[in-house]
Amino acid sequence: MSSLQDRKTTGTVFNIQKYSVHDGPGIRTIVFLNGCTLACRWCSNPESQKPQPQLAYNEGRCLGLSKCVRCVEVCTKGAITEAPDGKIAIDRTFCRDCDTMDCAHACPSKGLIIYGETKTVEEVLRVVEQDAIFYSRSGGGMTLSGGEPLFQHDFALALLREAKRRRIKLAIETCGNVPWETLAEAAPLLNNVLFDIKHIDSAKHKEWTGGGNERILENFHRLVTEFPDLHVLCRTPVIPGFNDDEETAKAIAELIAPYPQVGYEMLPYHRLGTQKYTFLGRDYLMGEVSLPQDVVPRLQGIVEAIVRERRGLNG
Ligand code: SF4
Ligand code: SF4
Known part of the structure; x- marks a missing residue:
């Protein structure tokens, strides 16, 4: 695909967030794309789930x-x-x-x-490039998020290709539930992948996110095996009643331990975004639950101990 074609490609974007220090290294601009292949009960961006505005x-x-x-x-x-x-x-x-x-x-x-708003790749990158000076000083760049950023695969890939031509460092936050071919096409363009592993049990995954995890786990294994130089940060949003238990943490630790290039981070459940459900005329299905503050440090410690041991890093 030529640069001209890529720059004209259009997609739906619901936010461009500047000066973020989360979601990838350095100072980043996060581009949020509409559309997702899952519908997690706790989603803090419910406006992202449908592909259209x-x-x-x-x-x-x-x-x-x-x-x-x-x-x-x-x-x-x-x-x-x-x-x-x-x-x-x-x-x-x-x-x-x-x-x-x-x-x-x-x-x-x-x-x-x-x-949600229809934008061309050129329009998005014009905003992203306003922060180029911060990227070079901090090692940051552009992160595609969503929704699932690879849901709009033609747009996402055009955006990544054109940004790479402009020497912008690139990351995606993915739920992993996309066709392997799309992920494999994106991978060589990326510097970092933030890959969600939410649960090891597929039935439970389906009950809480609307989709099973078979494709996610297969994509994870293929990504870290076929692209071993890619920096992958595996992340788990810790959700009360879903995956806030030791058994799940241990299973996730065993999954990532064989791959030394894979980092790990737990993200505590939060209630940001609940007002948007009201704005959209939808019910927030999590009710009034909360996560005690000690849960994430404890579970993260369990994962890190297993990973260190499996990777022979103890002592
Ligand atoms: S209420 Fe719905 S159908 Fe009517 S103008 Fe607004 S978006 Fe269109
Ligand atoms: S009635 Fe309310 S929602 Fe409708 S246009 Fe006027 S201010 Fe906006």
Whole structure:
């Protein structure tokens, strides 16, 4: 694919976050792509799960129908009506996130917002390159996240190819649940892969994420075997009731131990992003659970001890 073709390739992006010090080495720009192959119950980016832009409603910002009726007037689907509190109600069976989203464009107060925007590779990289000076000083670069960044595979690969031509260091955060061919095409372009391993038991994985883990585990093994020079950081979001137990931690440790180039990190469960479920008219399925502060250090210690022992690093 030529540079010109890559630069014109379009995809849906729901956020570009600058000056991040997480999600890869150095100072990074994180590009969040819409679309995912899983639907984890605890997802803190629910707006990422569908591939197309989505309409969200922040009731606190709505002026109320006594002052403003713009969205009601422009919606040709009749999806917006008056709610009992004098603000609006969106009937999502009529709405279906129409192509124009005229209601959000008409809203004067950001009560209606759109998660996701179509952008070309060139448009994304123009934003990313604004931080080039920080990348060279810190060893940072661009990280593709999501959603699952490889879900929009043509766009993601064009973005990675063109960024590499511009000498930007590259990372992806992947759930691993993508066709091997896509991952194998991305791998030679990447410096770092942040690869989620959420659970070893496929039935449990399916129950909590909507998908089994067979393809994820196979992709993990193939990636670290066929691309041994790639820096892979395996990560586990620790979720109460799902994988916050020693047995799971030990099984994950045994999985990664044979590969000396693979690092490991646990990410504690948090409740950031729950408000976005309300904005999208969805239920947050985790309820009111929380994770005691001592769980992650304890489980991380178990994983590290097993990995050190298997790799012969003790003493
Ligand atoms: S997104 Fe389209 S269909 Fe849905 S409420 Fe807005 S204008 Fe109506
Ligand atoms: S256009 Fe915005 S402020 Fe006006 S009624 Fe609709 S949501 Fe409320």
